[in-house]
Amino acid sequence: MDFSIALILSQDGITSGAIYALLAFCILLVFTVTRILLIPIGEFAVYGALTMAALQAGQPTKIVWLLCGLVVINLFLDLYAHFRHRQQLLWKRHAVMLMYAAVVSAAMYWLPLASLSTLSQIILTLAIITPLGPQIYRTFFQSLVAAPSLVLLIVSIAVHVSLVGTALLIFGPNGAQTTPFSDRTFEVGSLLINSQTLWIIFTFFALIILFSYFFNKTLYGKALRATAINRMGARLMGISPIFAGKITFTFAAFIGGLSGILIAPVTTLYYDSGFLISLKGFVGAIIGGLVSFPVAALGSLVVGLVEAFSMFWASDYKEIIVFTLIIPFLLWKSFTTRNTEEEDE
Template sequence: MDLQIAMILGQDGVTNGAIYALLALSILLVFTVTRVLLIPLGEFVSFGALTMAAVQSGTPNSIVWLVAGLAVVEAALDLRVRFRSPSRRGVPLNMVLKVVYAFALVVLMYQLPLADLPMAAQVLLTLAVVVPLGPQMYRLFFQPIANAPSLVLLIVSIAVHVAMVGVGLLLFGPSGAQTKPFSEAGFELGPLMINSQSLWVVALSLALIIVLYQFFERTIYGKALRATAINRVGSQLMGISPVFAGRASFLLASFIGALSGVMIAPITTIYFDSGFIISLKGFVGAIIGGLASYPLAALGAVLVGLLEAFSSFWASTYKEVIVFTLIIPFLLWRSLTSRHVEEEE
């Protein structure tokens, strides 16, 4: 391996690591707020990439009907709960707006000249379609069992992942897709030709991390989520709704996942089930951070990206094995250095 090859592999590793870092932060956020290990996070990645590809090809995708159907089911469940309560009657405005928004997406998807839209409009439409699936997923599958043991939440998360993979196959088919790059320019840095799409990925990832940091540090909603992540019971006693915290965390996770899919779709071919492996590597980064530290999770995810890139050169057949084996020494180290508390029967 010479310097040029090492720089090319380093570029690929940093680019992939930036995506893994965003997914690691999403997993960490959802887990600390809701105790849910969000295994279906990868589906937001693949749904975002494949929806963007469908938009660029000018083909309306049935995912908008999925969003509309889940919105109707969500509204029906909320109405049932509301009318069972004697103190609350009538239909709230936000419930109506959710259903109207979902069916407005259906109209836009089938009426707009999708292939002729500017790239920015295509990205916004993709995010507008995919992101609502996050809060809908929380409302339908996790909110009713929010106080269940962690093992039950994990089993439900696995079941939702399996169901979403099947839905992805039904909506997008078995064929993979790749989207147009944000920019086709290239920049020379010594012997290395830097792909502008890689720069877009790294720049957008850093910008999103900075925006999230400002959101958690300076906004009342961000501080509410931080409080819930630190102490769920204490934050609830202070008036922070656990339902709001759960929906907000799933909303941020679905946004980050869908945006990650849009960013990597020009670099690699994405299939309906590709998101699981991508999010699993983000999970390795989150484990390195101990499912508690955001900076360590981000650094661990970049380490995963670099290790994957260099493993593909030295032992491409075993690169996935090498990446996922990385989790073992960190789990062993945490097992030896953490205090164990026996659960009461």
């Protein structure tokens, strides 16, 4: 290996590491606020990538029917809770969601998808993927808001399996790769930097700055921070855990879908690619102790670099090498963390 090859591998590692860091951020955000280990985060990325590929091919995708189905199911769930347990039914919210799903579905079948600009295709893709987050939370997790962490983990695994099967039905077994946002390259010494890499890095920093402002300066962001620090105290102060769960799943679906759109031009994604992607983000989150995002981002960067160099030296064992990174950190946590019972809430 010479220096130029090392630079190319480092560029690939940083690109992948930025994507893993975004997914690690989603895992940390959802876990600290809701205690849900979001295993299906990779499916949001795959849905975003494959939906974008379908739009570029000019083919309407059936994923809009998944969104419509979840909206209708959640309407019936709320109707049941209203008549069975006398819970308040927010008619306006359901009417808005039904109208939104109808408009998005109509846009999918009536617009000239292949002729749209790249920005319009990205917006339409995110308009479909982002609402899946809160709808999935309402369908599978809202009634389990006070359940033990083990129950939430089991449900999360079941949701992951369901979404993988749904992706096979919607997108089929063939992989897809989208066209890059730009074909330009920039020469820095002996290294040619792909413009798609710059887009990924720029988006990563832009999202981090945006969410840093949100959590530090806005009322909703401070409410989520309070829920992450002390769920019981936040509940006593009037912060709804259901609202917190829905908004964190919305953020996770948005970031996951955007991550898939960003990485699709540089790698081919299949309906079942989400599990490996989410696992690598999970490794970064574990390195951060499921608490610290800066450490998790650094860990995700290490994961991306190790993956890139492992692909060069031992491509057959790159997944094994990447996932063994988690072992030293688990051992360190086991030796430095006291055994305490889970706090009852």
